[in-house]
Structures are given as C-alpha cells and as structure tokens.
Amino acid sequence: MKVKLLIAVMIFAVSSFCVAEENTAGIDTTATAVDSIRLPAPPLNLTGKDKPNDHGHAVVLNWDLSADDGAGANSVLRYDIYRWVPQLMLDLDLVRDSISVIQKILRHTTNGIKEGSQTDSMKNIFSVKTRDELFDIRNKLIKYVKKENKGLAEASKSYPSGGAWLYVDKKPSGTKTFVHIGSKEPTSSSFVPDFANLYYRVYAVTVKGARSSSQILGPIQSSGQWFNTYRIPVAYSVVIFTFLTIYYVRKAKKGADLYVRPLGGIEAVDDAIGRATEMGRPILYVLGLGSAADIATIASFTILGRVAKKVAEYQTELLVPTYDPIVMTVAQEVVKSAYLDAGRPDAYKEDTVHFVTQSQFAYVAAVNGIMLRELPATNVYMGKFFAESLILAETGALAGSIQISGTDEIAQIPFFIVACDYTLIGEELYAASAYLGKEPVLLGSLKAQDYAKAVIIVLAVIGVILAQFDFGHYFVKLFEVAN
Amino acid sequence: MKRQIPFVLVFLAGAFMAFQYYVPHESSEFVYEFLLDWTMIIGIFALALGIWSLYQVSVDKIKLRKENWAYSYVTLIGLFIMVLFGFTYKIGDSWGMYSLFVVSLMALLMFLIQTTISKSKGLWLGLSALALIVAIAVTVFDDSWGVAFMTSEGLKNTMFTNFADFVLTPILSTMFSLLAFFIASAAYRAFRARNVLASLLLIAALIVMLRFNPYMPFGLPDYMMKISNWLMNVPNLAAQRAIVIGIGLGIVATSLKVILGIERGYMGKG
Numbered sequence: 001m002k003v004k005l006l007i008a009v010m011i012f013a014v015s016s017f018c019v020a021e022e023n024t025a026g027i028d029t030t031a032t033a034v035d036s037i038r039l040p041a042p043p044l045n046l047t048g049k050d051k052p053n054d055h056g057h058a059v060v061l062n063w064d065l066s067a068d069d070g071a072g073a074n075s076v077l078r079y080d081i082y083r084w085v086p087q088l089m090l091d092l093d094l095v096r097d098s099i100s101v102i103q104k105i106l107r108h109t110t111n112g113i114k115e116g117s118q119t120d121s122m123k124n125i126f127s128v129k130t131r132d133e134l135f136d137i138r139n140k141l142i143k144y145v146k147k148e149n150k151g152l153a154e155a156s157k158s159y160p161s162g163g164a165w166l167y168v169d170k171k172p173s174g175t176k177t178f179v180h181i182g183s184k185e186p187t188s189s190s191f192v193p194d195f196a197n198l199y200y201r202v203y204a205v206t207v208k209g210a211r212s213s214s215q216i217l218g219p220i221q222s223s224g225q226w227f228n229t230y231r232i233p234v235a236y237s238v239v240i241f242t243f244l245t246i247y248y249v250r251k252a253k254k255g256a257d258l259y260v261r262p263l264g265g266i267e268a269v270d271d272a273i274g275r276a277t278e279m280g281r282p283i284l285y286v287l288g289l290g291s292a293a294d295i296a297t298i299a300s301f302t303i304l305g306r307v308a309k310k311v312a313e314y315q316t317e318l319l320v321p322t323y324d325p326i327v328m329t330v331a332q333e334v335v336k337s338a339y340l341d342a343g344r345p346d347a348y349k350e351d352t353v354h355f356v357t358q359s360q361f362a363y364v365a366a367v368n369g370i371m372l373r374e375l376p377a378t379n380v381y382m383g384k385f386f387a388e389s390l391i392l393a394e395t396g397a398l399a400g401s402i403q404i405s406g407t408d409e410i411a412q413i414p415f416f417i418v419a420c421d422y423t424l425i426g427e428e429l430y431a432a433s434a435y436l437g438k439e440p441v442l443l444g445s446l447k448a449q450d451y452a453k454a455v456i457i458v459l460a461v462i463g464v465i466l467a468q469f470d471f472g473h474y475f476v477k478l479f480e481v482a483n
Numbered sequence: 484m485k486r487q488i489p490f491v492l493v494f495l496a497g498a499f500m501a502f503q504y505y506v507p508h509e510s511s512e513f514v515y516e517f518l519l520d521w522t523m524i525i526g527i528f529a530l531a532l533g534i535w536s537l538y539q540v541s542v543d544k545i546k547l548r549k550e551n552w553a554y555s556y557v558t559l560i561g562l563f564i565m566v567l568f569g570f571t572y573k574i575g576d577s578w579g580m581y582s583l584f585v586v587s588l589m590a591l592l593m594f595l596i597q598t599t600i601s602k603s604k605g606l607w608l609g610l611s612a613l614a615l616i617v618a619i620a621v622t623v624f625d626d627s628w629g630v631a632f633m634t635s636e637g638l639k640n641t642m643f644t645n646f647a648d649f650v651l652t653p654i655l656s657t658m659f660s661l662l663a664f665f666i667a668s669a670a671y672r673a674f675r676a677r678n679v680l681a682s683l684l685l686i687a688a689l690i691v692m693l694r695f696n697p698y699m700p701f702g703l704p705d706y707m708m709k710i711s712n713w714l715m716n717v718p719n720l721a722a723q724r725a726i727v728i729g730i731g732l733g734i735v736a737t738s739l740k741v742i743l744g745i746e747r748g749y750m751g752k753g
Binding site: 053054055056184194224225226227228231234235238241242245249292293295298299301302303304305322324325326328329330333334337350351354355356357358359360361362364365369373387390391393394408410413414415417418419425426427429430431433441442445446448449452453456 | 501504505506507508509510511512522525526529530531532533534536537539540543550551651654655658659661662665666668669670672673723726727728729730732733734735736737738739740741745746748749750
C-alpha cells in the first residue's frame with residue numbers, strides 16, 4: 001500500500017514539475033512519445049507580427065534555428081507550427097465541417113456523379129425538395145458561423161484556458177520564417193480572425209520524432225492595411241506620368257505644334273476605305289477576342305468610330321462580327337454615333353455589328369466564311385488577338401483583301417506583320433486614335449508617352465552602368481515592386 | 484445630361500479601380516469583387532442580346548436568300564437544340580416521347596422563322612401554336628425525362644455530351660489545326676531573302692528552327708546552340724521588352740484618357 005502511495009506521489013511530483021516548467025518558461029519538453037531519445041534544442045527567440053501590406057488574416061513568424069538544426073545524429077528534420085485557438089473556434093470548426101459535408105452532398109447529387117455509375121442511384125435518394133432543404137440548412141449554418149465569428153476576438157482573451165493547440169503547418173529544417181496566411185472566409189477551417197489575440201509555438205522535430213517547443217509567442221494580432229507600401233514605386237511612376245500627360249495636354253490646348261510620327265497603318269485606313277468604295281465591296285472590321293474592359297478593345301472602339309464615319313461618308317458597307325456580346329453592344333453604339341456624325345443615320349443598319357459566338361475557333365470559322373463569301377476589299381484587325389490571328393490574316397490575304405492590323409499581344413504581332421499589309425505594333429494601337437483625330441488633347445498624351453519612354457531609357461542606361469559596380473543593387477531596389 | 488452621367492460613372496469606377504490597386508484592405512477587396520460580379524451579371528444579360536442579334540442576322544439571311552442562306556438554318560437549329568439538350572435530362576430507363584418533344588420544338592422554331600419571312604403569316608402562326616401545344620403536352624404527360632433549369636443535370640444529357648464531344652470538339656480542333664498550314668505559308672512569305680534585312684531574318688530563323696527541330700539526324704554543333712540561345716535571349720527578348728514597355732505606357736495613358744474623359748471613342752464620341 002505504501003509503495004503504491006509512493007509511486008502515486010512521485011508521478012504527481014514529476015507531472016507538476018513538467019507543467020510548472022512549461023508555464024514559467026513556456027518550453028514544452030514533455031511532448032515526446034519516445035522518452036529514451038534525447039530531445040533536440042528548441043527554436044529560440046520566436047517573434048511574430050502582422051503580415052504587412054495585405055488584406056489581413058495573416059501573420060509572419062520568425063525564429064532562430066534550433067542548435068540541433070543540421071547537427072549530427074540528433075539533427076532537426078522539420079519545424080512544426082502550432083496555433084492556440086479558443087474553444088469557440090473549435091466548436092465552430094464542427095459547424096464548418098457540417099457545411100462542408102452538406103456542400104459535398106449537394107455537389108454529388110447534382111453534377112458530381114457519372115450517369116450510370118454505381119453511385120448514380122444516390123441522386124434518387126435526395127429529391128429536389130430534400131436538396132432545397134439541404135441548401136436551406138447550409139445557408140443557416142453559414143449565417144450562424146458568420147455571426148459567431150464576431151465573438152472570436154473576445155474568446156481569444158481567455159488564453160490559456162478554454163482552448164487547444166492546433167497544428168498549422170510544417171517547414172523543413174533550416175527554415176527560420178513562416179507566413180501563416182489564413183483564409184478570410186469565416187466558413188473556411190483555415191480562417192484567421194483579425195484583431196483577435198493569436199498565440200503560436202514552433203516545435204523542432206527530429207527524425208526520430210522527438211520534439212521541443214519554442215517559447216509561446218503571443219498575443220499578436222493580424223489586420224488589413226489601407227495602403228500597400230510595396231507598390232510605392234508604381235504610385236510614383238503613375239503620378240509623374242499623370243503630371244506629364246496633363247502638362248502636355250494643356251500645352252497642346254494652348255496651340256503648341258506637336259509633331260507626331262506618321263503611322264503607315266493609320267494613313268492607309270483612308271486609302272483602304274476609298275479602295276473598298278471603288279470596288280463596291282464591304283470593309284470587314286474585327287475587334288478581336290478581348291472584352292470591353294481590355295484597353296486594346298477600347299482603343300479599337302475609337303478607331304472603329306473613325307472608320308465607320310468614313311464608311312458612312314463614302315457610303316460603303318461595313319461588317320463588324322463580334323466575339324463578345326458586351327463588345328457588340330458598345331460597337332453598335334459607336335457605329336451608330338459615327339453614322340449620325342457623318343449625317344447619314346438612315347444608312348446605319350442594325351446588323352452591321354452583330355454577334356457571332358464566344359467560342360474562339362467557331363468565331364474564326366464564321367469570320368473566315370464572311371471573308372470568302374463577301375470578299376471584303378479591306379480587313380481591319382484591331383484589338384486583342386490570340387491563336388486565331390494568323391488564320392484570320394492568312395485567309396484575308398488569300399481572299400485578296402488589303403489588311404491593316406494592330407494588337408498589343410506580343411506573340412501575335414509577328415503573325416500580323418507577315419500576313420498583313422500594315423501593322424500597328426503594340427502601343428501604336430493606342431496612339432492610332434489620337435493620330436486619327438489629330439485633336440490636341442489626344443496628341444498631348446502621346447507626347448507624354450514619348451517623354452516617359454525617354455525617362456525609362458535614361459534610367460535603363462544608368463542601371464546598366466551602376467550594375468557594373470557593387471552598389472548597383474541599391475538602384476535596382478528603388479524600382480522593386482512586390483505583391 | 485445623357486453624356487454627363489456615363490462620364491461621371493466612368494470616372495468614379497476608373498478612379499476607384501486605380502486606387503484599389505494600392506489598397507489591400509478587405510473592404511476594398513470586397514468592393515472590387517462586387518464590381519467584378521456585376522461585370523459577370525452584365526455579361527450574362529448581354530449574351531441574351533448577342534443571341535438575339537445572331538437570330539436576327541440568320542433570319543435576315545434566310546429572308547433575303549443571301550448566299551449560303553441554308554446554313555443559317557443549321558446555325559439556328561444548332562443553337563436552339565443545344566440549349567434544349569442542356570436543360571433536359573433522362574429520369575427513367577428510356578427517353579419516352581422525348582424525340583417527339585425535340586422535333587415539335589424544332590418545328591416550332593422553323594414555323595416561327597417562316598412566320599417572320601412568309602406572307603401567309605396566319606398559316607405559320609397556326610402551325611407554330613400546334614407545335615407548341617404538342618411540346619407542352621409531351622412535357623406534361625411524359626415522366627421519363629425532366630427539365631432542369633436550376634441544376635446542371637442537363638449537362639449530362641447524352642445528346643448534349645455527344646454533340647459537344649463528337650461534333651463540336653472535332654470541328655474546333657480542325658479549325659485550330661489549320662494554323663499549322665498557315666504558319667508554313669506565312670513563314671514562306673516572311674523568309675524570302677529579298678534584301679539584306681530579310682536575309683538576316685532568314686538566317687536567324689534557320690538557326691533557331693534547327694535548334695528546336697526534334698528530328699535533326701545529327702547533333703548540332705555547340706556553337707549553333709549558343710547562337711540560337713543568344714538570338715532568343717538577347718535581341719529577341721530586348722525587342723520584346725521594348726514593345727512591352729511601350730504597351731505598358733500606352734495602357735496607362737489610355738486609361739488616364741478614359742478616366743479623365745479625354746478619350747470618348749468607346750461612347751461613340753471620338
């Protein structure tokens with residue numbers, strides 16, 4: 001009896017000692033399954049802070065390597081990162097799991113199961129009504145999680161009671177930094193709340209599974225920022241460029257004579273329209289595969305407006321097959337206005353600009369068909385083009401049309417140069433609208449672009465020279481932009 | 484006023500998007516994602532306009548008996564039959580009277596087209612009504628197949644998948660494969676040694692082509708590999724970067740012009 005009592009007292013004393021040690025020093029040396037193996041030295045000086053320049057829900061952890069990192073037989077294999085979470089978070093995890101299960105069921109019973117497969121019969125278990133009910137339950141659970149998440153900041157103040165350490169991730173030996181990027185979605189199991197106390201610890205783990213914990217880090221908090229300082233160089237460049245643009249636009253407005261290099265492709269537009277009129281054949285204008293949000297397409301709208309105005313004046317037929325329905329709607333408005341400006345609103349036909357398809361090669365087939373049936377005198381390709389560029393341009397060349405193209409897609413420019421009579425290379429597409437209009441305000445922006453290019457060339461030359469010396473990287477750092 | 488409101492909207496949306504790039508905060512992301520969702524919604528509505536435009540152009544072609552007008556029927560039938568297959572699915576072991584349903588709806592489409600182009604509208608309208616009644620009757624009384632608007636079950640309809648896999652995909656692949664032949668003809672035109680520059684282009688192209696040709700019967704000498712790599716990594720890359728810098732500046736300048744209302748071409752005001 002006495003022996004049993006003695007053993008019990010010894011066990012109690014040992015366990016008390018271990019707990020006391022963890023609470024005072026924050027170092028856990030008990031957490032090992034293999035007692036006979038020597039524990040590695042713990043990672044030291046664990047620090048952490050909010051990840052800068054992000055939307056929040058992320059922290060950066062740093063630590064000094066364990067003394068046993070890369071040291072002989074007891075070498076540290078990896079570092080395990082743990083995070084303390086309050087009980088509320090653990091409870092919500094159960095709800096999140098339920099949401100995930102419901103979502104899986106919904107997915108499998110709608111479109112996840114192959115027809116005729118063994119699990120196909122599962123569809124019949126869930127009627128439409130049942131699925132609607134499941135949708136309803138899922139939505140209620142999501143609402144519940146979102147509401148309860150607001151209490152996480154308060155719950156995290158209860159540390160160290162009423163919570164548990166959860167495994168986050170592992171990093172290989174030699175690593176001294178870990179960025180814990182949590183999800184911003186409250187329904188995700190990896191959700192990290194902003195402005196809540198966060199506690200972390202890092203374990204050094206050996207090949208044999210023995211591990212030692214660093215001191216506990218915390219509380220630290222994550223939060224979102226209102227300005228991304230990594231993008232300051234871009235902000236400076238945009239501000240300088242904006243001032244340059246405004247300066248030259250004002251100068252042009254005051255009547256300064258701004259020289260603009262002639263663009264062969266744009267000068268050929270008028271001739272090409274004249275040729276079409278003489279031949280009695282239509283003009284085909286292709287806006288490419290870009291959306292209305294692409295700058296190349298926006299520039300193309302302006303050129304289309306000019307072309308349509310000339311076409312209306314010369315009373316030639318214009319064909320504009322489009323790939324994107326929004327582009328079609330905008331292009332219809334542009335062409336309509338151009339006919340109105342030319343004083344010939346009656347000549348405008350609704351089907352001048354029409355939608356074809358949103359499938360890339362089906363669109364190519366349709367446009368090629370138009371080229372071979374209608375035999376347009378002139379084909380104008382302006383906008384964003386991809387693999388279809390050469391198929392279109394070669395078919396146009398075979399049909400004997402004069403071809404003018406312009407794109408900002410680097411990979412497609414060589415194809416257009418080879419197959420078309422005139423090509424606007426890259427930025428010339430954007431300059432075309434200013435060149436066609438000869439309006440001072442538009443020409444002013446072109447001047448600003450030219451001077452900005454001159455600045456970039458000068459900076460590139462300075463960079464090349466400085467790169468020959470040791471301090472060259474300081475210059476490069478000035479222009480570094482991180483995400 | 485009709486012009487001012489769009490400009491104000493463009494300015495606000497453009498300025499917000501420009502500032503959003505520098506603001507990583509969640510609220511800014513939320514508005515950004517919200518606006519992106521709206522572009523998708525607008526896109527879906529615009530698609531309806533697009534389909535209407537395609538329908539009108541095709542019907543006009545049939546009406547005016549333009550060249551190859553008969554193909555417009557193929558376009559319209561293809562368009563509507565795929566929509567139909569995509570919204571219907573099999574429930575039981577057999578399709579039941581599904582084929583009668585499809586035929587009656589296709590007949591309805593044909594009769595409606597005839598109504599718009601024919602002089603005897605009454606006859607075609609009557610036939611359209613008859614086809615519609617048949618289609619509705621089959622839908623109501625036949626339980627072997629169902630209509631799915633809210634779920635994607637129609638996408639598993641074997642007719643839908645067979646048309647997509649065995650008709651559409653091979654046709655699209657055929658169109659894409661034409662590119663190989665067009666590259667050959669374009670290369671022939673590009674590499675004709677008409678002058679010094681064209682000859683240089685030809686030589687450079689030959690070196691690079693030999694470098695990447697997997698069927699070279701003999702190993703290329705080392706210096707050829709080096710020349711090829713140099714051509715790709717130095718002059719080619721330098722020229723590409725120059726173009727990219729120009730494009731970048733052009734994009735910023737055009738965006739500024741659009742936001743500030745200097746560039747109005749997209750509104751039909753050049």
